Amino acid sequence: MSTPTYRLFHSPGACSLAPHIVLEELGVPYEPVRVVIAEGANSKPEYLAVNPRGRVPALWIRDEAGERVLTEAMAILVYLARRHPQPALLPADPEGFVRALEWMGWLGSTMHQAGVRTVFRPERFTTDASGAPAIAAKGRESIRAGYADIEQRLRGRDSALDGGFSAVDAYLLVFYRWGNRCGLSMRTDFPEYARLMDAVRARPAVKRVVEREGIQID
Known part of the structure; x- marks a missing residue:
């Protein structure tokens, strides 16, 4: 299984900070993309095309299965920790x-x-x-x-x-x-x-x- 490529859509200091940290801790390839909520960037058409709910974080994923977007901080954290079990950022038991x-x-x-x-x-x-x-x-x-x-x-x-x-x-x-x-x-x-x-x-x-x-x- 090849290593996925990620693009994390985040707003400074939002709950997207957590998956941003996890991606950095994992050391996997990813591109951070700022979507500044205070400037209304999350309501612009280009971001709504990524996440129609207009919320961050959103994680764009490209791997052998194709391209897709995952939303919600908890879901993203679990996905990343399960997809990349080392270093262990969530328990296995x-x-x-x-x-x-x-x-x-x-x-x-x-x-x-x-x-x-x-x-x-x-x-x-x-x-x-x-x-x-x-x-x-x-x-x-x-x-x-x-x-x-x-x-x-x-x-x-x-x-x-x-x-x-x-x-x-x-x-x-x-x-x-x-x-x-x-x-x-x-x-x-x-x-x-x-x-x-x-x-x-x-x-x-x-x-x-x-x-x-x-x-x-x-």
Whole structure:
């Protein structure tokens, strides 16, 4: 089986940061393509031709089976880790694997769609503009509880999963950054989370991606 060629469509600091890190960690050929959400690039016809939902990430794949596009961060992370089992970025054993899915499913749903998005884009959750500040306030309260959960689960650990750095740690870096952007004092209030993310940020592949995307974590 030949090595696939990839093109990752990403927006700086979005959840696409996680598959961007995983591709860099794997060392496989890929082309990063910036689709800056803040500039509306995800709504332009050329990107909608890639992903009609207008969201990032999207992973274009070319291999012996042809060309196709895979969307959704969790799906992309699992695909990459399964297609390229070395270095092992997700556990091979069934329980370890589903524990990784448990982490990523909760991050992508409760913490992202029902949490951080209500803080960043509260107007999308109401038809009454005057209610947006209350939605954002409630969202901030909810994600604080979520970050407290993460803090407890990471206490005394060197990685989210047994066995060292994984795709879950890359995904957790996204949410650590977003916590800072939501106005939370992540380093002060969640020191165990910050400690682990400092170790993630020290990895050469992560440094390269953060520099390429031009983002700040803290």
